[in-house]
Amino acid sequence: MHELSVIASLFDTLLAQAKAHKARAITMVKLEVGALSGVVPELLESAFEIYKKGTIAEKADLVIDRRPFEVRCRACRAVETRSDFILACPSCGSTDLEIVHGTELVLQKIEAETE
Template sequence: MHEFSIVSSLLESCEEIAKGNDADRILVVYVEIGERSGVNPELLQSAFDTFKIGSKCERAELNIAFKKVELTCRSCEAVNEINGVNYTKCPKCQSENVFISRGNEMLLLRLEME
């Protein structure tokens, strides 16, 4: 499953960050999921709960924030948050010369550690 590999690399990053900060354990893991990342938050949560056992995240809580798709226009340089499913046109100038500048990925935002 997609979410399992995401969680194992997420936990790896957490371990590394904890090590770099001399932290014994991680309390909260804050992640951001883009609307179009294809990551299912429920599966992510259950994969996290399964894989965290034995790691520095064992008692950590996973905090998931959803991010809407953000579209950047190459014609007028507008950056817009998109509501709905029209990712192909700039809402400002109607140009189709646009790209998705946010919303395709999952990011580790920050950790609370001790």
């Protein structure tokens, strides 16, 4: 439910990047969104559509790269993609896990029209 504040924070970065690269318009914005990031991609898309009006990104498309939740077991080194959030290794039961993917909420790249 806090997708609008995430998008507000995204636009701070977009405007700074546009200025630094002397962009006239931003045409594409690509995000990485993990399954465990706590945000819903569809709501990010809605918030982006609302927020972009009247900005340098008015005509930009939002592309979301969804990253699954993936853990690596420090005991048996197995890497598993999980559909739930259970923090125990399905192979050996160890609880010493490292999250490989799934918490991402990253601005990966921007495509812009320049002078």
